[in-house]
Amino acid sequence: MKQEQQLLADLKKVILEYAEDRAEKITQKIIEAKIDPLQVMNQTIAEAARELGDKFESGEIFLPHLVMAGDVMARVSELLESTLEEGAIEQMGVKTIVIGTVQSDVHSIGKDIVAMLLKANSFKTVDLGVDVPCEEFVRQAKARSADVIALSSLLTTTMPFQREVIQILEAMEERGNYKVLVGGGPVTGGWAEEIRADGYGKDAVEAVVTAKRLTGLPPTEPEAMEGVSG
Ligand code: B12
Structure with missing residues (x-):
């Protein structure tokens, strides 16, 4: 337990020092120690991102620092994600979700966490990446x-x-074929309603709960969300 906490604290520290090599090494140790990748993503990485955001807002660090930290966090996420049992998950997954960050937006971390938790909850999840053109969402769906x-x-x-994206679906008379789920820092339930989305999630846990509700799947077993706070 103590060693787990130490590894997670070390990971957060090296993210805040923009040290990709060290972050990779610690992530390997985290994987070897069989610490839940979802917990690492949703707690350690999310905490580091929040702290970076605060430092950025207070003028303590600048954009190049955010870029460096973003690269480190993306690499750690990639390593953790590779440990999820893709085959087993896909076999069980009956519902398919295409997910991505919208056009002109390259923020990936929150989207990656949501995608990971959806996968862990048996959705077949197709991650289209970042800066995804509106038409591409529709094409892929x-x-x-x-x-x-x-x-x-x-x-x-x-x-x-x-x-x-919703307007394109409406224009193509395809709106009824898909549920549209929205989220991200500035997004609210009110905005979701205004644009006629089907659902909104303030964090990855809510994203899964809402996705299940929208697709008629039974609610998540509590243990699938263990260690995941947002
Ligand atoms: C890291 C970061 C970056 C990195 C991104 C690296 C990467 N690979 O992702 C870099 C340096 C590239 C970056 C660039 C910019 N950024 Co930036 N960035 C951040 C920062 C510090 C953290 C974001 C993050 O990862 N948060 C942690 C994750 C876990 O939270 P999250 O993304 O909100 O996701 C959670 C929920 O929202 C939800 N969720 C997310 N997606 C979805 C989807 C669905 C369907 C659902 C249901 C839920 C859901 O679940 C997630 C998990 O709980 C924030 C500040 C902050 N405090 O958030 C600024 C911030 C988002 N950035 C900001 C800005 C302005 C920019 C730039 C324009 C800066 C500039 N002047 O150039 C550029 C824009 C680049 C672009 N075109 O996209 C502003 C946005 C202000 C606004 N409201 O418009 C913020 C808020 C900083 C600030 N206060 O000024 N940024």
Whole structure:
């Protein structure tokens, strides 16, 4: 237990020092110690990101620091995600979700956490990445016969692209074929209602709960969310 906490504290420290090599080594140790990857993503990485945000806002660090830290966090997420049992998850997954960060927005961390938790909860999750053009969401959803389109936006300037995806679906008379789930820092339930999305989640746990509700799946067993606070 003590060693676990130490590894997680070390990981947070090296993220805040933008040290990718050290972060990779500690992540390997975390994987060897069989610490729940979801807990690492949703607690340690999310905490580091919050702390970086505070430092950025108070002028203690600047954009290049955020870029460096973002790269480190993305690499750690990638390593952790590779340990999830993809095959087993896909076999069970009957509902398909395409997820991505909307056009002109490159924030990936929150979206990655949501995608990971969806996968862990048996959704077949197709991650389209960041800066995804509105039409691409629709194209991919059709190609993969998706049930849900999940749209992440971290910037107030890119939130309108969530609406645009819905408008494209409406114009193509495809709106009824997909549930649209929205989220991301500045997104609220009110915004979701305004743009006629089907659901909103303030964090990854809510994203899963809402996705299950929208697709008619039974609610998540509490242990699947263990250690996950937001
Ligand atoms: C890291 C970061 C970056 C990194 C991103 C690296 C990466 N690979 O992701 C970099 C340096 C690239 C970056 C760039 C910019 N950023 Co930035 N960034 C951040 C920062 C510090 C952390 C974001 C983060 O990862 N949070 C942690 C995750 C876990 O939280 P989250 O993303 O909110 O996700 C959770 C929920 O929202 C939800 N969720 C997320 N997606 C979805 C989707 C669905 C469907 C659902 C249901 C739920 C859901 O679940 C997640 C898990 O709980 C925030 C500040 C902050 N405190 O948030 C600023 C912030 C988001 N950035 C900001 C800005 C302004 C920018 C830039 C414009 C800066 C500039 N002047 O160039 C650029 C824009 C680049 C672009 N075109 O996208 C502003 C946005 C202000 C606004 N409201 O519009 C913020 C808030 C900082 C600030 N206070 O000024 N940024």
